[in-house]
Amino acid sequence: MAGGGGSGASGAIPGPRGGRRGRGSGRPPARRGRRVLRWVASVLALLILGTAGAGYLYYRHLNGSIKTDALNLGDTKLGGSKPNAFGQTPLNILLIGSDARDGDENKALGGGRDTFDGPPLADVQMLLHLSADRSNMSVVSMPRDTLLKMPKCTAPKGEVHEASKGLVQTNMSLQRGGPGCTVATWQELTKIPIDHFMMIDFKGVVSMADAIGGVPVCVEQNVHSRTREGHGSGLKLPKGDNVIQGEVALQWLRTRYGFEDGTDIGRTRAQHMYMNSLAREFRKNAKLSNPVKLNSLAQAAIKAMVVDPGLNKIDKLYDLSMELKKVPTGRITMTTMPWIQSPRDINRVEPKPGEAEELFRMVREDIALDGKGATPAASPAPSAAPSTPPVTDPAAPPGRIPVMVRNATGGKNTPEGKVKNRASEVATLLIGKGFGKAMADRQPAAEDTTVIRYAGLDQAGDALAVATAIGLPPSAVQRSTDVSGVTLFVGKDWRSGPTITPPAPAPTKAPDSARALNGDDDKACMRIQEGFTW
Incomplete structure (x- = not known):
């Protein structure tokens, strides 16, 4: 049996829910049972729809089940993503995991009775970037304990949440009018235009993991996520490769105590491994050709989602899923926003100066995080450099x-x-x-x-x-x-003078601190925290 309470046990301070916490710890373990699968469900729903094929017509009746909310509640409107020189447009989708404890199904999934029907937190936030040429996909996770300035947000019914005077934990953005404020917060920080969001609760996710026959994962040692005080996800796996599904898949995605240093940073790494493995399984799993099973899975996923008005029809979700399917798993890159321990609060983190902005800039400029650039086949004009517009006629005098x-x-x-x-x-x-x-x-x-x-x-x-x-x-x-x-x-970079100073070249690969994980890396294995082996 594992001992100890993890690295965040000391220096506890009140968290957003009023409980005591260390960095990365969050609320009592029973309350974390659902929040960590939300982002998985969103991508899962799209992949299910994308593999439907002939079963597509089964989904049309689901349109009435799709719930929507405003895309952006902030004052800064960046607009949608802009086409590149070829007329191709990237897509940026914010995946939000709400810990809302409403409804009988959600309340039954893991304790936290003191928070039933209370205001939710955005405890999982991942930006999915689909490149303009559809050759690659990048995912950037933001640790939920990140301290940021919150923008002014106006809720759909008119309630105004003024911009924060100081730094606020990022997962509280959802309480400031809804997912549109989480979108506004990301845009203020990253200057990345966000085209869509998908917010997910937990219902139906475990059954989806079951339906594909399990997801392969790996641990470097035997692991049991349980402290002497009874905290932890309960995950218990032997060393090496394991195929997990159902409740065990839930435990994997919940696990903090037992992975790496016992913080949410390690948990994010485990989620990235799971998501990559899940994508590989969907690409090769023949079970998903069954339209009846697909219909059941899609129905569960869609009923668990809230999306922006731009994704409020099955047709739109289906079209998006087909775009996502164009990316080979070897060009999927999972990253975590580079961070530092906050000088204001040792139990929180802040974006790492320089390197966080480098990562955001690469997404803004549609640069692949894996360092491979665009694939030659993706260029509409083979004779032109990837960044050069296709010239059909020479320039006039x-x-x-x-x-x-x-x-x-x-x-x-x-x-x-x-x-x-x-x-x-x-x-x-x-x-x-x-x-x-x-x-x-x-x-x-x-x-x-x-x-x-x-x-x-x-x-x-x-x-x-x-x-x-x-x-x-x-x-x-x-x-x-x-x-x-x-x-x-x-622009603002050329306010005076006859010449413009060109910007420094953008990075060509994600910084090491982003801990990039490739979608084809089936050898990735979770490092186990000392004291949590058996």
Whole structure:
């Protein structure tokens, strides 16, 4: 029998529910029984729908079961993901695990009677990024004990939750109006536009794990997640490879005491291993060709979900699942946001300066976290570099290229305000470079970085010519339906002067502190915490 209470037992402080806790510990163990499978269920539901094939029509009657909530309750609206130079659009989906203890089924799944029908916490948060060319998928987990500034959120019924004056634990965002505030919190921190969210409760997940015949996992030693005080998930597995399902799968995803250092960081690692293994099983498991079984599984998953209005139909979920299926498991990369122990609270964490932003930037710029870049087959223009727009026609002479210039130097979170007459200044600069048809545009805009957008493929060469003239890289050229011709958005990074300072090159691989795990890594094995072996 294992001894000890895990690494977070000392220095306990009140947590969001009012209990005593150490870093990563959360509320009493019985209350953690459901929250950790939420993100699994969301991806699982999509994979189920995506493997349906002929059984697709079975799901149409489920439309009335899909629950929705507002996508973004914050003041900052980044809009959806922007198409790349090829006109391909990435997708960012926030997976939220609510610990809501409402309904008989949820209440029956693991104690916590003192919190029945109380306000929920967003105890699992994972951003799933599907690349624009569908060649790769990245997942970024945020530890639930991360301290952040909360943005102002306005609930659907009008209740206003003002921006926090200090740092607040990230899992409390859900109590500030709903999942739309969790989305707003992520966008404020990462500047990543989030296209959809899926929030999941626990109902039906165990039966899904059973239906695929179990999920292979590995532990480096015999493990028993149980302290002398009776805390822990109860997971008991022998050393080596195991196939888990049902309640044991639940225990695996709950386990904190017994994995690595006994914190939520180790638990996240175990969840990543499970998710990768689950994806591999779905790809090869023939059972899921049974439409009757698929219908039952999808029904359980969909009834457990809350989604944004953009995913409120079976057709939309099915289409999304088909996009996810395009990514081979070897191009799926699971990561955890790089973090440091908070200098304000030893039992909490904060984003690691530099390296957390590097990870977020890679997602923003659609750079694969595995360091492999785009696959050659994914490029619509084999003769062009991956970041270069497909040029169907050569650029016209500069004097014949109409260029609209918009002043995008202002916007929210710009204390110095918009630079007056900046569009006119840059238009004059372009005229001096031979672009005689350049002119200032009065339409409002706000961009962190300077970009050039164009409407049709026959304008790609012209847009590249403008970029070259002012020293912008090809990656700053985007195809967009929001403009009618070549349009230069002068961003906050070019507030003055005749030349723009190009940004430092983005990383080409996730930092080591993100602990990247590849979807094809079937040799991954969980390290066991001292004192929890048998």
